[in-house]
Amino acid sequence: MKETRLYLPSEREDFHAFTPARKVVRDIIFSTDRRDFGWIKENIPCQRACPASTNIPGYIRCIFEERHGRSYELNRFVNILPGVLGRICARPCEPACRHGFPDNGDPVAICHLKRVAADFRPEGHRLQEQLFAPSGKKVAVIGSGPAGLGAAHDLATFGHQVTMYEAEKEPGGMLRYGIPEFRLPRPLLATEIANVLRLGVDLHLGVRVGRDLELAEILDKHDAVILSAGAYRPNRLGMPGENLPGVYTGLEFMMRVNEGERPEIGQKVLVVGAGFTAMDCARSSIRLGAKRVLINLLTTEEFLTVDQEEIFQVKYEGGEFRGLVSIQEVLGKDKVQGARFQRNRLGGWTERGEREGVPIPDSDFFDSADSVILAIGQRPDPSFLHLELDQTERGFLRLNPQTGMTSRNRLFIAGDFGAGASNVISCIGSGRRAAWAVDQYLMRRERRKNVVRFEYMPETLRERKWDFIPRQPMPTLELPNRLAGAGQSEVETGLDPDPAREESKRCYLCYLRFEIDAARCIYCRWCMDVMPKNCIKLAKEVVRHPDGSIQSVVETEDWSQVAAVVIDGKECIRCGNCFRVCPVKCIEIVKVEMMEQDVEA
């Protein structure tokens, strides 16, 4: 018989006789087998999509159990700023969510639930930090944005003495200067930044490296340096009229708004760009009193990087989208009077997976405007380093893939400064990875690693009827309240406890591994009678990934060839029907979680 079973951490015959007290000591197993990491990648799509590998089913289950503090901590361990991310995360997890697969409905509101954990964590709840003894090593972090905060947090817990340099007046980087206040309230940001700083991070504000202090000097004084200075050089189109008064770059505009200024924009604003910055510029312009705000896209709304909800909010506030145009020049004498555009048709796809817009010859048109905001992205600016460093073909700094170090010894990179503008969660993940690399370099060994934790579950944790709960909408402020005052009131008001708990039930809990013990299965096929999806299969054999984890199942209808009845983890929606109906209780449920563990010396 061909081996069709998944790798199991242990064989256990006395499972049904366990008692809760014994469960704690006996039924938790840790593994570093690559097949187990492979299983997580294959079966927990949200966690795989998260650049910080957040244990999403784990924290959503805690919300269901109304353990909001624990849920917050599960987040904070890996993504440092849960309250911030619960509002402004780019949510790569949600398009990956199994609940959003064809015929399964809408993805779980993973991001909104993260905010639930932050909103409802008990007052005075305890932060759990795994602190190493002071190492006596000094590390500098340049930039206090998400990458810098992620790096500083982990460096501090590793016991290193961290000094952080920030050029602006307040810490937070893009979180404070790029993201508008109506998305991210500043007191919350300050609280979560303080949680990092209180670990002993020495923050120097208003110090611009390259102007007030040279990088070479910092390198001399510290054992290692992490550069996380972000991407602050706006992309330019190089078109005529780009420097006229009334033309702003998206980043410059947002920074001025976030510093409390009210830039002159007039009645009609043309925004050029398709990302969150473009949306923020448009929504901020509306709050500054613009009567008409048009977002100009190279392609169409379908190919925007922002989600449908964001598009809806922009339109709700009165913003308009004009698709299939490219800006050719800005026109005006002393200031902007308008812009010339060309119509586009949809072209092919770029290497980066973006749809192209191709201008149609002889399709120019003019549109009047009082100001033009070019929100077409930004790049890192390494000129302030005053150091010769190796670069890649695309103009980014080259890193050693083993150590994460630049071509300069002891100099590491994190976040957007490395590979260009991305998103907050990627930067936090990148910052933490840089900190681990620094620690390994300084201590000459790995001190923390990821392990897979297994825990046998006596029950399914879910009910089949929960699969039909619709996605709970995020309540938002009504239009007049949004625009009132300086327009800084937070637009999304957060899920209430009851809808939040309903939403938490929607998670399939993909970290539960349902598996049929072939030794005990009597091939009655009752499970197949009650399965809601094509999730239980008569298997001839299994196809494995190179790491040994199961990739897919080769099905057969010929009983003489059936090697086993197998639950296909990719189809399984963890409804528990099979477990409840099995007459011989041969279906076992194991909770599989990835976590960080210390490595013994």
Place this chain on the structure above:
Amino acid sequence: MAEPLHFVIVGNGPAGNEAAAALRGQDPKARITIISAAATHYLRPEKLAAFLVQPRHRLKDLYIHPYPWYEEQRIQLRLNQTVNRIAPEQKYVYLNHKERVRYDRLLLVTGARPRVPERLASLSSLLTRFATGADALLLKRGIAQVKHMTMLGGDCIALELAQALLPRGVRLTFILDEYRFWPLEFDEGVKKRLADSLEKKGIEVVRDDLAVSVEQAGDELLVKTRGGKEVKTDRACLSSGMVPAVEFLASAGIDTQLGVLVDDHLQTSRPDIWAAGECAQVYYSELKDYRCSTGSVNAEQQGRLVARNMLGAKEMVKLPEPGRVTIAGEHFTTYGWKGFSLDEKD
């Protein structure tokens, strides 16, 4: 002998029916299927307003083709069935009830539906629509109780409705927003004259304002505008133009923007899939812009043209011929609607 081709037409409006008839005329052997989400037949939308106020009119009287016509023409008519997905590689359309239908050539003629401004989206259930036969039936059922009606937007459909309702003594309020008189494009002076002439007819006109909320207040609705005006009314009718109904196509990799993006031959970005009528968006070099056609006359023309192209011709779609519209004694030239008039006798 080769199997006859299966032409599947999604949508049961003027473009789809004209295309079906033209396909049958030119290919007697073809299999033709019309799939429509609506339960009602193909009818002329411009007749709906009259139907609404004539108590003895029945919806059946408006049908262009009676049922037996479809049988005679061997066109399979599937009403009340919604297409929710298209798989162009396998050439299947998937219906809501999990059936899949294989096609050789697919025509998308899903038309358009009333635009719901985002600020009113959450109030959608309180709003009246007037675009399809089903909408007209629903409205007709309660029309006797309607003493006052508010038009949110003031497009040409609202003008048609007003034309039918005014003689019946229904009081009307028009809240004119940026979509006023859609799809007709006028300069500001003409728009003002038109608004004046509406007032002369006894219609209350709220200018340069837009409805931001609609609330249930007892038996009535309370419409509030951004300018702070409040209107008590029996019905609040969406009239901010129409938008093509194309959302379900995105997952099929068929390019859409406002409508389905088609080339000069009305072919979409996928092989063997065409689109026509109000859901098809064409680039016209004369206008230096994209345009979705409006009105059933244009849709019928495009339907006949696309049928020929689906059978192998390479005919170019042309900008609709200018038509004439009369509103309040003034004549206007328009690419969109034709033969439409707001005046009682014209």
